[in-house]
Structures are given as structure tokens and as C-alpha cells.
Amino acid sequence: xxxxxKQVALGIDVGSVTTKVIFVDENDxxxxxxxxxxxxxxxxxxxxxxxxxxxxxxxxxxxxxxxxVGTTGSGRQLAGVVVxxxxxxxxxxxxxxxxxxxxxxxxxxxxxxxxxxxxIFIRNGAVIDFAMNTVCAAGTGSFLDHQAERIGVDIEKxxxxxxxxxxxxxxxxxxxxxxxxxxxxxxxxxxxxxDIIAGLSxxxxxxxxxxxxxxxxxxPKFVFQGGVSENIGIVKAFENAVGSEVIVPKxxxxxxxxxxxxxxxxxxxxxxxxxxxxxxxxxxxEHKTRVFYxxxxxxxxxxxxVIENGETIAYWGDRCxxxxxxxxxxxRRTERAxxxxxxxxxxxx
Ligand code: SF4
Numbered sequence: 269x270x271x272x273x274k275q276v277a278l279g280i281d282v283g284s285v286t287t288k289v290i291f292v293d294e295n296d297x298x299x300x301x302x303x304x305x306x307x308x309x310x311x312x313x314x315x316x317x318x319x320x321x322x323x324x325x326x327x328x329x330x331x332x333x334x335x336x337v338g339t340t341g342s343g344r345q346l347a348g349v350v351v352x353x354x355x356x357x358x359x360x361x362x363x364x365x366x367x368x369x370x371x372x373x374x375x376x377x378x379x380x381x382x383x384x385x386x387x388i389f390i391r392n393g394a395v396i397d398f399a400m401n402t403v404c405a406a407g408t409g410s411f412l413d414h415q416a417e418r419i420g421v422d423i424e425k426x427x428x429x430x431x432x433x434x435x436x437x438x439x440x441x442x443x444x445x446x447x448x449x450x451x452x453x454x455x456x457x458x459x460x461x462x463d464i465i466a467g468l469s470x471x472x473x474x475x476x477x478x479x480x481x482x483x484x485x486x487x488p489k490f491v492f493q494g495g496v497s498e499n500i501g502i503v504k505a506f507e508n509a510v511g512s513e514v515i516v517p518k519x520x521x522x523x524x525x526x527x528x529x530x531x532x533x534x535x536x537x538x539x540x541x542x543x544x545x546x547x548x549x550x551x552x553x554e555h556k557t558r559v560f561y562x563x564x565x566x567x568x569x570x571x572x573x574v575i576e577n578g579e580t581i582a583y584w585g586d587r588c589x590x591x592x593x594x595x596x597x598x599x600r601r602t603e604r605a606x607x608x609x610x611x612x613x614x615x616x617x
Contacts, residue, residue, distance in 0.1 A: 273331035277536075278545065279529025280317075280351065281362065281522075282310045282343030285382030285410070286495065288525040289317030291325055291332075296369070296530050300325045301522045303495075310343040311350055315551040318351070322548055337545045338362070338532030340524045349574050349582035350555055352546035354532045359524055360398045364388050366527030367491045370517040375487040378506060378514070379523070380476065380496035382409040387480040399480040409496045411447070415468055418448065419461055423499075426465055430501025433466030440471070447471060466501060473505040488512045493523045553577050564590055 276299065281288040283306060290301040300321045306313050325332055338355045339347040340362035348356040359379075367377045368390065377388040385408050389397040401408070416423040430436075437459045440450040447468070454464055477486075490510060496502055497520045506514045519526050536543060558573040571591050574582040583591035 273333040274325075274329045275333050275335045276325070277336040277338070277529045277533045278318075278334050278351070279362075279525035279527070279532065280314060280337075280339045280341075280347045280353075281359075281524035281528065282306065282314065282339065282341040282347045283381055283383070283524075284342055287313045287317060287341075287343075288522050289314065289321050290522050290525040290529055291321055291334075292526065292529045292533070296533070298519055298522060298526060299329070301519065301525070303521050306343075310346055311555045311557075314347050314350060318548060319551050334543060334545045334547075336529070336532035336536040336543050338528035338530075338535075340528040345572075345582070345584050346557070346574060350576070351550055352544040354541075354544050355528065355535050357528050357531055359386065360388055360395060360400075362524045362527035362531065363493065364390060364395045364527070365531055366519070366523040367493065367517065368393055369527070369530060370519075371489055371491050371515055374489050374491045374515075376490050378476070378490065378492045378497075379494040380408060380492075380502075381494045382413075384408060385476055385480065385494070385496075387476075387484075389484065397484070399484075401476075401479050409494075411472060412468070412496065412499070412502075415447065415451065418451070419464065421461060421465065426469070427498075427500035427502070429462045429465040430469045430499075431466075431504065433460075433462040435463050436466035436470055437463050438471070439464070439467040466505075469499070469501040469505040470508070472496075472502060473509050477509060486510055490514045492516050493520045495521050497521070562586060562590065564588075 276291045276293060279290045285306060287304050287306045287310060290298050293299050302317045302321050304313055304317050337351055337353045338357060339353045340357045340359055344356045363377060363379055367374050372393065374390050377390065379386045384401060386398060386400040388395055412426065413423055416426055421429060437454045440446040451464055490512060492503060492506055492514045497516045503514055503516060554577050556575045558575065560571055562569045562571050567587055569586045571583055571585045573580055586592050
């Protein structure tokens with residue numbers, strides 16, 4: 269008798285710096301997860317990630333059946349139409365879902381990635397508020413990358429250096445330009461690399477909290493996720509700043525993709541529908557994107573078009589739906605629900 273295929277859900281988180289592609293099993297455990305550089309080409313990155321992850325899990329488990337697909341991140345719509353997503357969710361919902369799954373009584377989530385950072389406030393298992401920083405590099409991973417390069421210390425070793433500091437210096441961290449000149453000054457005054465790196469970690473955390481948490485109630489339990497949560501020096505700096513333990517969950521770098529994969533599974537379970545997933549053959553199709561300005565009215569919307577093998581498969585960016593109504597109805601519905609939730613959270617601020 270032929271063995272049944274292993275049922276899995278696919279989660280894709282497309283960020284501007286990194287893309288995360290993961291598969292979860294029937295117990296919501298990640299059975300394969302990839303963290304790859306987007307390199308300005310999200311479609312090819314997604315395809316390469318899907319093939320690599322597919323090869324790894326089929327070699328471990330044999331045949332697989334993808335029963336649900338979710339996408340999130342700044343490239344979520346693009347990823348969603350290319351692979352055939354069941355849900356397209358904003359990063360707040362996806363990150364919060366995974367954090368609550370891991371730490372059910374979490375109250376505050378710190379998330380710092382390569383180019384942006386966010387804070388999410390949870391009460392009784394639901395998101396009540398959030399803030400995002402997408403414009404200032406001083407509170408993100410790229411700030412640390414840049415400073416590591418300048419000091420000549422491998423970014424992977426930043427955390428260890430930070431923990432060895434005996435007298436961390438205070439670095440003006442409100443922007444990368446100030447931080448850099450301040451760091452040079454401290455080096456010239458004879459501060460050790462350890463003390464400078466610890467000072468940088470504290471300055472990143474200070475900048476993050478000043479930008480995103482000003483006037484907000486910071487309550488434990490705290491969860492810290494995103495690529496920068498790998499850095500033990502930043503974890504300690506957060507713990508010093510909030511005076512409480514900061515939990516780095518397992519799968520800390522994959523939380524968005526993990527959250528949206530689990531949400532996609534729930535969607536399929538609740539609706540009883542079959543997945544929209546187009547299959548791994550999408551990796552062989554040709555995809556192009558085009559941007560144009562609609563002249564249908566004074567809004568002049570910037571509209572994005574996705575073309576698959578010469579045929580338009582999606583539009584977005586139009587305020588009235590003139591173009592995006594061509595999306596498949598299920599994806600459109602979930603994307604609208606996602607947008608509505610973001611608007612509701614914003615309107616409560
Ligand atoms: S997409 Fe709609 S709202 Fe935007 S410019 Fe065209 S007609 Fe106007």
C-alpha cells in the first residue's frame with residue numbers, strides 16, 4: 269500500500285534584507301527553515317528557498333503534501349500571488365502569533381531585523397498596539413553590521429565582546445552618523461573594543477525604546493525575536509533597560525514565517541477549503557513585475573503588476589480596487605482582512 273504523503277504548511281516571510289522560507293508539520297513544529305538574503309530579488313529568492321527546503325524535507329520524509337500556505341513581510345503580496353497563498357498577513361499579526369504560541373503570557377515583543385524594527389504590545393493573548401521603525405537605521409541590525417565593519421570585529425562575535433566589557437562607554441546612538449563620530453572619539457580616548465561594543469549595544473536598545481516605546485507601558489513577559497536577537501549583548505542590554513528577563517524563543521529568526529504558516533493552517537482547518545498553493549512547479553515559471561501610475565482619477569495610484577509566463581496574475585497599490593479586483597477572491601479577501609486589522613490597530617492609537 270502506498271504510504272501517505274507527509275502534510276506540511278509553508279510559511280514565507282519576505283523582508284527587504286532577508287527572506288525566510290519554512291515548512292511546519294502537523295504539530296506546528298518547523299521541520300525545515302531557511303534564512304536567506306533577499307538580494308533585491310524577492311521572486312528568485314523565494315523560488316530558490318522553496319526548492320532548497322523541498323529537497324531537504326523530501327530527502328528526510330519522502331513525499332510531502334502542502335496543505336496550507338501563508339506569506340508575510342514587506343514582499344507578502346508578491347510572494348502570495350507567486351506561490352498561491354491561502355493567507356497574506358502583515359508582519360505584526362504573524363510575529364505576534366508565533367510569539368504567543370511560544371510564550372502564551374507574553375506582554376511585550378521586541379523584534380529587530382536587518383532594516384526595520386517593531387514593538388508589539390499584547391494583553392490577554394491579543395495585539396492591542398504596535399509601533400514600527402522602517403526609516404531609522406540606528407535601531408536595526410544594519411546599524412550593528414556597519415559598526416562591526418568599522419571596528420573590524422566579526423558581527424557574530426559582537427555578543428561575546430559585549431559580555432566581556434568592564435566599563436561600557438556611552439555612545440550617542442540616535443543616528444548612525446552621530447554614533448560613528450562618537451565611537452571614533454571614544455576609540456581615540458583609549459576605550460577598549462569590548463567597552464565600545466557594549467556601549468553600542470546599549471545605545472541601540474536606548475534608541476529603539478526611545479523611538480518605539482516612548483510613553484507606552486512595558487510589561488513582562490518580554491520576548492525578543494528577529495535576526496538581532498541572536499546577539500547576546502543586545503539581549504543583556506534589553507534586560508538591563510527593562511529590569512526583567514528577556515526571552516529569546518526557539519526559531520527566533522523565523523518567527524514571522526512560522527506565525528504565518530500556522531495561521532494558514534488554521535485558515536484551512538476553519539474553512540475546510542483546499543489550499544491555493546500552485547505547487548513547486550511555480551519555481552519553473554517566469555515572473556516579471558511592472559509598476560505604473562493609474563490616470564483613472566486624481567489619486568494617480570502607483571500600481572504594481574505581476575506577470576507570470578506572459579499573463580498578468582495580480583495588481584495592487586490601487587486605492588479603489590480598479591486593478592486589484594483581478595486578484596483571486598480568497599487571496600483578496602484575506603489581504604483585505606489583514607489591511608483592516610492593521611487599520612483598526614492604528615486607529616486605536
Ligand atoms: S486606481 Fe482607482 S483610485 Fe487609483 S488612480 Fe486609478 S481610478 Fe483612481
